Amino acid sequence: MAASQTPPGQCPQCWEHAHNPRIHRKLKAREDCKPCLDHMNNGCPYLVPKTASKWW
Template identity: 85%
Template sequence: MSVAATQTPPGQCPQCWEHAHNKRIHRKLKPREDCKPCVDHMRNGCPYLVPKKPSRRR
């Protein structure tokens, strides 16, 4: 899996972010064909340790 072209925002899964914002990933799919990594994510959750949002302490 490639890294997202833009930095993944804190609290977001890198794979989910990339698949949602990079149209080239799903372009090769046929009509009504599911993306296997997306289906796996929907069934099993995100396999990545998602970074937390930065603390806003003062």
């Protein structure tokens, strides 16, 4: 089951593809997901907000 919200510091697309099995269910055996391959080759297209520093 997918999480209700993407945690801070995580790419929304990466998180959804990693935690929602319905996305990859339509793929055939040994077929790659094109958005996942694009992410692996080109990186995340989103500006991912980092968690606030609690050092100070």
